Amino acid sequence: MIEVDKVSKGFARKKVLRDVSFTVEKGQIVCLIGLNGAGKSTILKAIMGLTPIRSGRILVDGKKPDRRLYERIGYVPDHLTMPSSMRAVDALTFMEDFYPNWNASRAAELMSFFGLDFKERIGNLSKGTAAKLNLVLGLALDSDYILMDEPFSGIDLFSRERIAELFSGDMIDGRGVLLTTHEVGDIEHLIDKAVILNKGVVARSFDCDRVREEEGKSVVDMMREVLQA
Numbered sequence: 460m461i462e463v464d465k466v467s468k469g470f471a472r473k474k475v476l477r478d479v480s481f482t483v484e485k486g487q488i489v490c491l492i493g494l495n496g497a498g499k500s501t502i503l504k505a506i507m508g509l510t511p512i513r514s515g516r517i518l519v520d521g522k523k524p525d526r527r528l529y530e531r532i533g534y535v536p537d538h539l540t541m542p543s544s545m546r547a548v549d550a551l552t553f554m555e556d557f558y559p560n561w562n563a564s565r566a567a568e569l570m571s572f573f574g575l576d577f578k579e580r581i582g583n584l585s586k587g588t589a590a591k592l593n594l595v596l597g598l599a600l601d602s603d604y605i606l607m608d609e610p611f612s613g614i615d616l617f618s619r620e621r622i623a624e625l626f627s628g629d630m631i632d633g634r635g636v637l638l639t640t641h642e643v644g645d646i647e648h649l650i651d652k653a654v655i656l657n658k659g660v661v662a663r664s665f666d667c668d669r670v671r672e673e674e675g676k677s678v679v680d681m682m683r684e685v686l687q688a
């Protein structure tokens with residue numbers, strides 16, 4: 460389980476996260492929702508140790524993450540970070556060389572799933588195609604958890620639907636997923652838990668099935684209720 464426990468963070472005097480707490484269990488898909496600037500990406504970076512926190516703690520399977528624990532978390536940032544001169548195949552080779560838990564056969568499967576060309580230069584990829592390659596790089600790691608920052612950004616409607624299929628299939632099975640998205644409607648039927656963040660504070664955290672069954676509300680309804688109040 461990933462535990463984010465009373466995490467606060469600021470940049471200079473600006474408070475960005477205040478006492479943020481939630482958990483992500485293995486086998487669970489958790490969606491962090493919030494308006495622009497709410498602090499979603501900052502939380503993912505804090506979990507990955509890419510930005511320091513001011514107070515609180517982040518535990519992965521009960522331990523403070525170190526290099527070995529980070530290898531058990533796949534992180535898909537909101538943009539592809541590989542150099543534009545590389546070809547897609549070079550990016551895959553780099554990942555294979557760098558990460559002991561790289562799963563080459565899963566990478567090949569995902570490349571074909573997305574219809575990606577191994578020889579294409581990264582600098583020549585369209586925004587949506589680069590986003591797909593970015594997802595391949597994150598999902599092809601054999602990890603217990605996956606963090607995805609806006610994985611649907613720039614991706615067309617039909618491809619988004621296909622990615623949603625991935626979420627309900629073997630690719631995710633048993634892993635804990637934490638993602639941020641502004642396209643929550645596309646995956647709302649797949650999300651187990653939603654955490655609504657408003658100006659750095661957890662405004663509401665809920666079990667999506669329970670809210671749907673007991674209150675007859677969708678995740679988008681809950682977002683409107685909380686963020687437009």
Ligand SMILES: Nc1ncnc2c1ncn2[C@@H]1O[C@H](COP(=O)(O)OP(=O)(O)OP(=O)(O)O)[C@@H](O)[C@H]1O
Binds near residue numbers: 470475496497499501
């Ligand atoms: N390196 C930084 N230095 C200063 N302020 C920052 C930095 N990174 C983020 N912030 C600020 O922290 C706040 C939260 O940013 P963050 O990127 O986490 O929001 P977000 O919820 O992911 O937004 P979006 O939906 O627009 O991607 C914003 O006010 C942003 O300006």
